[in-house]
Amino acid sequence: FFAPSLPSSPSMEELEGTLEIMMATEIGGEKTCKQVYFINTGGKRTQFSMPAHTPPLSPGQKIKISGRWEESAEKKGFYCRKVEAIAVAPVAKKATSSADGISSYLPNQTPVLGEQRTLVILIAFPDHEVPEWGKEKAENKIFSSEPTDKYPNDHSDNAYWKECSVEKMWLNGECLDGWKDMPYPATEYGYGGNGELYFFHKLQRDALDAIDPYADFTQYDRLVFIRTGKNWGYAFATLGKWTFDTADGSVELSTAFVTEHDVEIRRHIVSHELGHGFGLVHANSIIASTGVISTYGDTWENRGLNFAQLDGLHKYMLGWLDIGKVEMVSSSGEYLLDQRELSSSGVKLLVIFLGYDDRGESILYYLEYFKELGEFDSQVFFDFESDSKKDAVLLRKYKREAVNYDSLVFMEIEDPDNPASEKIPIDLESQEFCDSMYEDADYEKYGICVQVIQKTGKEAGAKAKVKITLPPPPPCAYTISPTSQSFSASGGAGSVAVTATSSSCGWTAVSNVAWITVTSGGSGTGNGTVAYEVSANTSTSPRTGTMTVEEQTFTVNQESPPPPPVCEAETITISPPVLTLKKKTRGDVVVAVTGADGCAVEGTLISATVSSGKKRITVSPSSGETDENGLAVFTITAKKKTGKAEVTFQADDLESLMTIKVRKKKK
Numbered sequence: 001f002f003a004p005s006l007p008s009s010p011s012m013e014e015l016e017g018t019l020e021i022m023m024a025t026e027i028g029g030e031k032t033c034k035q036v037y038f039i040n041t042g043g044k045r046t047q048f049s050m051p052a053h054t055p056p057l058s059p060g061q062k063i064k065i066s067g068r069w070e071e072s073a074e075k076k077g078f079y080c081r082k083v084e085a086i087a088v089a090p091v092a093k094k095a096t097s098s099a100d101g102i103s104s105y106l107p108n109q110t111p112v113l114g115e116q117r118t119l120v121i122l123i124a125f126p127d128h129e130v131p132e133w134g135k136e137k138a139e140n141k142i143f144s145s146e147p148t149d150k151y152p153n154d155h156s157d158n159a160y161w162k163e164c165s166v167e168k169m170w171l172n173g174e175c176l177d178g179w180k181d182m183p184y185p186a187t188e189y190g191y192g193g194n195g196e197l198y199f200f201h202k203l204q205r206d207a208l209d210a211i212d213p214y215a216d217f218t219q220y221d222r223l224v225f226i227r228t229g230k231n232w233g234y235a236f237a238t239l240g241k242w243t244f245d246t247a248d249g250s251v252e253l254s255t256a257f258v259t260e261h262d263v264e265i266r267r268h269i270v271s272h273e274l275g276h277g278f279g280l281v282h283a284n285s286i287i288a289s290t291g292v293i294s295t296y297g298d299t300w301e302n303r304g305l306n307f308a309q310l311d312g313l314h315k316y317m318l319g320w321l322d323i324g325k326v327e328m329v330s331s332s333g334e335y336l337l338d339q340r341e342l343s344s345s346g347v348k349l350l351v352i353f354l355g356y357d358d359r360g361e362s363i364l365y366y367l368e369y370f371k372e373l374g375e376f377d378s379q380v381f382f383d384f385e386s387d388s389k390k391d392a393v394l395l396r397k398y399k400r401e402a403v404n405y406d407s408l409v410f411m412e413i414e415d416p417d418n419p420a421s422e423k424i425p426i427d428l429e430s431q432e433f434c435d436s437m438y439e440d441a442d443y444e445k446y447g448i449c450v451q452v453i454q455k456t457g458k459e460a461g462a463k464a465k466v467k468i469t470l471p472p473p474p475p476c477a478y479t480i481s482p483t484s485q486s487f488s489a490s491g492g493a494g495s496v497a498v499t500a501t502s503s504s505c506g507w508t509a510v511s512n513v514a515w516i517t518v519t520s521g522g523s524g525t526g527n528g529t530v531a532y533e534v535s536a537n538t539s540t541s542p543r544t545g546t547m548t549v550e551e552q553t554f555t556v557n558q559e560s561p562p563p564p565p566v567c568e569a570e571t572i573t574i575s576p577p578v579l580t581l582k583k584k585t586r587g588d589v590v591v592a593v594t595g596a597d598g599c600a601v602e603g604t605l606i607s608a609t610v611s612s613g614k615k616r617i618t619v620s621p622s623s624g625e626t627d628e629n630g631l632a633v634f635t636i637t638a639k640k641k642t643g644k645a646e647v648t649f650q651a652d653d654l655e656s657l658m659t660i661k662v663r664k665k666k667k
Contacts, residue, residue, distance in 0.1 A: 016064045017041035021239040023276045033295050033404045047201050048080040059239050062086045102328045105353045111319030112278045118173035118222040121211050127185035128228035135175040141263045153375050157271045164309050165320040180210050196234050217251045225257045232259045235269050237276035268307035282405040288426050291442030298409045300370050308380045312349035312368045332469045339371035342460040364398040369464045392425045393452045393464050428452040447471035476505035484555040491534040498528045513545035567599035572654040580661045581638035589634045591649050593626050600630030606651045608634050613645025616662045638662040
């Protein structure tokens with residue numbers, strides 16, 4: 001892959017940056033689609049090869065690639081051996097709606113609204129003859145076309161996008177005067193050979209440099225380059241906007257490269273490539289009986305190489321189809337579907353949710369009614385083509401299988417005995433179509449059946465009544481995660497994730513003990529979360545309790561409070577320290593044992609001994625234990641003899657002496 005400014009290196013290297021993708025539409029040959037990958041590291045782009053079996057990636061995603069530079073006689077490039085995602089791709093926030101949460105099942109929206117400031121540039125190569133036409137013809141094609149016998153109405157690319165978006169988006173801009181000279185012959189960019197994909201980055205860079213003196217890039221959102229030459233193999237476009245460093249500063253633009261053929265008013269390529277700049281990928285088809293997929297095979301879609309409107313799901317993704325015109329099919333029954341082309345008050349899109357892929361993105365079936373109305377849908381098919389193409393309810397599948405496409409329209413071969421015969425939409429009118437009817441077809445089956453049972457009305461009032469049969473839901477089963485949780489004695493809050501086998505499966509969550517409280521998620525449908533609180537454990541023992549979530553048991557284990565710290569005896573005090581008694585009277589003494597911080601020492605044995613004056617007093621009891629307050633009470637009894645006596649109180653290694661004075665009774 002072309003990278004002339006970098007040397008070849010035999011050693012492995014790593015590059016870290018943002019993924020950028022260029023879409024290459026083959027405009028000759030087999031009509032294949034290619035993607036060219038770039039890593040943007042601080043404004044420097046490096047083209048690289050994407051290894052097989054790389055997990056799905058999206059534009060704007062932060063990635064790291066590992067590989068090495070290799071050089072051959074023809075080119076020098078970075079050959080990638082490994083790609084790692086280091087951050088998820090930025091996604092738009094889902095639309096909010098009161099329509100029963102439909103938006104949560106639909107793809108994310110990336111709205112493209114209002115004026116799209118567009119600059120058209122004619123670029124000429126030294127080895128090409130410059131066409132006689134110029135700015136006027138280019139502006140006629142892209143911004144506003146003059147009437148012709150075949151196209152009496154405006155049939156420009158701007159008119160196309162206005163019709164698709166119901167005038168929520170339009171192109172406004174100009175074409176630069178004259179043809180701008182490219183610095184190298186077209187052959188230097190792969191023209192006439194097979195190297196166009198390798199030299200796209202050089203083509204884009206040189207084209208931007210060539211027009212930089214003539215254009216203020218800050219005034220535009222979209223650039224369309226029209227190249228001289230009739231033998232280009234590909235049209236190119238950035239997938240979404242890229243960031244470019246220009247003389248006007250850093251700008252975000254989408255770029256599209258088409259050919260001089262594409263200025264013909266009937267051709268759709270300019271709009272197709274502009275669609276990539278809006279973030280759209282391709283629309284393929286699948287043969288229902290075999291599962292064979294055809295690139296660009298959706299005949300009823302501009303993303304499938306036809307000048308037809310976008311389908312309703314992609315209009316929604318760009319912010320053009322109001323969610324009120326989308327109906328989610330959640331049960332078997334009959335549904336009405338308005339034609340897709342003209343404004344009307346009914347439903348434009350029926351959606352059947354099938355599940356999620358490995359990235360958490362929705363997989364859908366969706367139906368819309370193509371009625372061959374409007375400026376563009378009415379011009380898609382020739383008179384001699386099958387009527388089944390011109391008035392058809394179309395069944396598509398949405399799944400982002402790869403970077404290059406995200407939708408498949410179900411089709412059939414008109415003559416099953418002739419694989420080369422015309423491809424037509426599956427017949428939903430003469431018989432019911434079930435996706436499981438072709439057992440050998442190579443695609444996932446969901447057991448869903450569809451049949452058109454009636455078509456009524458004309459023009460904007462045209463409607464189709466569609467019968468949709470869904471398979472019976474599987475038995476409800478539930479799992480919870482985690483299944484247990486441990487808490488300290490102080491308690492706390494937690495949550496439990498509930499997973500159900502179906503979005504229609506209901507469940508309840510209850511606590512089986514008083515000290516666990518369900519705070520939210522006491523009931524739900526489908527997947528959900530139960531929040532709970534655990535109160536403090538004031539007992540002296542650990543405890544276990546449970547919650548029940550639809551027969552699944554969640555266990556809470558809670559520790560007991562830690563035992564109080566041991567209070568070691570450090571001080572023994574006597575109150576009163578001196579006691580005066582009259583003969584043959586008694587008095588109480590309180591002995592306190594405390595620790596270093598003044599804590600009360602409970603259960604300490606205190607002995608009481610008359611250390612002097614045994615003929616004057618007695619003490620009882622001779623020993624006693626301190627209570628919870630660290631206190632023990634002793635009684636001193638005076639005898640008949642007066643004088644001084646002493647009592648020693650001892651607790652372990654601590655002792656204290658008190659004095660007792662025995663006096664005569666007053667007469």
